[in-house]
Amino acid sequence: MKISILMSLLTLVLTSFFSFAFDRITGESFSSRSEVIAQNAMVATSQPLATQVALDILKQGGNAVDAAIAANAMLGLVEPTGSGIGGDLFAIVWDAKTQKLYGLNASGRSPASLTLEHFALQGLERIPSYGPLSVSVPGAVDGWFELHAKFGSLPMSSILSPSIEYAKKGFPVSELIAYYLQQSVPKLSEFSGFKETYMPNGKVPAKGQIFHNKGLAVTYEKIATGGRDVFYKGDIARSIAAYMKEQGGFLSYEDLANHTSEWVEPVSTNYKGYDVWELPPNGQGIAALQILNLLEQFDIEGMGFGSQQYVHTFIEAKKLAFADRAKYYADPTFNNIPVDWLISKQYAQQRSKLIDQGQVAKRIDAGIDHGDTIYLTTADKEGNMVSLIQSNYRGMGSGMTPTGLGFMLQDRGELFSLQSEHFNVYAPNKRPFHTIIPAFITRNGQPWVSFGVMGGSAQPQMHAQIVVNLIDFGMNLQEAGDAPRMLHFGSSQPTGKIMTDGGYVSLESGYEPKVKRELLKKGHILRDSVGAYGGYQAIMRDPKTGVYYGASESRKDGQAAGY
Template sequence: MLRIISSLMVALFCMSSAQAYDRVTGKHFASRSEVIAQHGMAATSQPLATQVALDILKQGGNAIDAAIAANAMLGLVEPTGNGIGGDLFAMVWDAKGKKLHGLNASGRSPKSLEMSHFKSLGLESIPSYGPLPVSVPGAVDGWFELHKKFGKLPMSEVLAPAIRYARDGFPVSELIAYYMDRSVERLSKYPGFRETYMPNGRTPRKGEIFKNPGLASTYEKIASGGRDAFYKGDIARIIASYMKEQGGFLSYEDLASHTSDWVDPVSTNYRGYDVWELPPNGQGIAALQILNVMELYDVESMGFGSDEYIHTFVEAKKLAFEDRAKYYSDMAFNQTPVDWLISKKYAQQRKQLIDANKAAKRYDAGPYEGDTIYMTTADKDGNMVSLIQSNYRGMGSGMTPHGLGFIMQNRGELFALQEDHFNAYAPGKRPFHTIIPAFITKNGKPWVSFGVMGGGAQPQMHAQIVMNLIDFGMNLQEAGDAPRILHSGSSQPTGEIMEDGGYVSLENGFSAGTRRELIEKGHVLREVSGWFGGYQAIMRDPKTGVYFGASESRKDGHAAGY
């Protein structure tokens, strides 16, 4: 009898403990089910921003209004990754016109800053912080371009929630508090940072109420005065004066002459699905190059998590990133061969370089025949927005113009200082960009709007999400929660060349046997933490119009609908 009771107790214990982590349905690694809703959906990296997006949709706004409102909110609640001192890229599915549009709202380098200045300082690369990496912030102009073409509600209503939260305050989440605290050592020496982000002598702790009255005032001026209030009004004058005080070069004229560009997204067809990215100066086409090579293999039969799959993916990534380092740059300054780089013929040529049993130490770029937030919204009419925005390295350059409530970006760090490089610094030039929104269509209809924030990891993660969905049959949440592969150490658009093959980092979930096989193939494995990106996605059922939302379990991501 005692044995029976003991056995029953063990069984009950096992059952109860299993319920803590085993899923009743779906993949075991998924953190939660997809969010499913009919009238609208938003997925952002911070729950308060998602709620603001839904509020705008419920007020009669469309997906574009909701995206702008959420982005403004994220600039307040997640200043560690974005803000109006940074740039923006977006893709919009226009349900009425049944067309995908692309927007490049990235800014250019100061026109008065010459390459010779960096040379006179003896620099081999552009500094990460201070006045020198600052380029024109394009986000606000991006908002108004999106709103002018597709918006529905007045901009005053769109920005109202972020203004209220900036005035009244909000409780800081754990992850944002952590990253703000980490920024103090690097950025607190710059004027304006302490008064904006350290009102009590330190950055706010988890759960503490943080207010940003300077940003509230800036948003109010933008809401009433339009984009010119930022680029030609008092805000522009304050920015220019501050930058001059700090020994910088960004001027009022640089801000006043800024423009965004509507661009045609580019795509490749992956097993019947069209995967869309924006052309350079961003790195989006690297994901298309990776997918073109992977399509030449039977990925499904390799199996998710196998050493064969991981090895092939890493080698395909290396190939794409060598082209990224050489060719990706501002297309107004170079003839970047986009069509050739994303062609199936080129992928066939590059595939021949991959050894199935050996990791390459390096590849040469092919010959030519060149911290962030991501969010996505969708509305009842079928409009969908894929938007990404960033200050680049963490909170940005540290340049915090007095009283404005935001930090200027440091995207200019990504220019190369080699004069013969495609991405070489030049006045009035857009730097290479890491931030990339993505979109997938099927038979000319919208399927998935998605992105994965995370610097150079983004094209790698884009390709993995696509393969998770299409090759491995995962649902939208599983595709984001699945353990990820990260290869680091490729040649860079700033001029550094990969010589040793770099290293591979694998999230928990890949077997010890797989890791051993990869080492035997010559891969160097290295553990890293927090570098696997931040995913948000919305999928639309083409038959019913129902939306499925998914968000990032690695960060503060939140998907919600109604």
């Protein structure tokens, strides 16, 4: 009898112990991990080595902008599959001194000598994804120097020094980057310069292999000592121009020499007491604001995370926002874009009446869904915060890899339309429609969250989901990124073409089977999508204590770290 009682008690103790041991800390049905919490500074990037470099800069007395530039330079080395100085850059900066947000559009323009007629003469209905015709001026380096001139503290030589050393001495390639490099070979290895830069000994580096990029080390050294002009008016510019001419391209020395970035006013909408900030077109950030304005017309919190009502409402709101995206989003220098009206509450109230809770909308404009990017965010002890996104588009870019420079040029020009009446139609010296968007949230005029989610044209959808996860569903910063995502994809480019099948929906693992069945009943087409759910980084600031919370993407190599 006593033995039986003892065994029962032991069983109860062990059951309780293992029950507590295996309970999810978050209490959610999906897996997550703890936020990173630190008092002085925080960095979140998609590569641990880049995070550590930025953190070192902060410990040396650098500020958030210095750290962001250092991280971006490092990512161009260790994650060339999504970034590099051959691409463009956008940033939102919270400046603690002026208590204000600043926006930077560091995207490049199309070649001055390439005309719309050239594409017609070539019999092209769209701009090729790869090769010389998709190349526009790379704006990232100018973006670094604009940020540095306005807010930087350490000299650029100190900021770029860690990346230069890593490029010379080498670094071990991660599994994910090795995979994406291998995927790039069939598309890009035919182009001059690719093999010499990214395929030492005839192969792309494998997981754990030490990879050197001495060409990029030399390029970074020239930028560190010669400034932005060495890239746009000096030796590097001449090398790029000569290479492009050899490849039959149009990007010229003059195009590089004439490049300028633009400081822009971030735009916002208030979502349930929180101001969500994005940059205006030529990027697609305002689509996230439009989605949030539409969702605000419904009881999202009451629907519950993962419910078929929420998924359906979100998808239909996304379609409406992307209909406007397909028509209006382009270079504002060439078009009168009604940004204020598009992100207004009045417009959202009108458009929300088109959402039918019983069935899907079929006839919708939609956009393209390709590309890879890096997003990073930094914060320092003074309260400065940076939200920065940078990309070559389509992963590594155009394939155009100038001899000996260690980087590839972007193919962002592919996103121009060739329809003569479209807002985003190709023209010389014009900035193309852009998918990459940084984001920021303030509350009562104070910084709250700096965040971004890389992932091509799906980014506005994911931005809106992060905001809803934080505000409506009360998730913490890490949970908000780890929660399973939903994405709606269309079949056309941002060129105004009409999609008549309603597109399709991809639900990440974590949604219940009954939710999928109910969505099918409403007419949604569901398809599995592997690896399309983006890459999230975020920093949250506690307004009372000044303590930072960091979160990083569990779907990639991301790391948040602070001190």
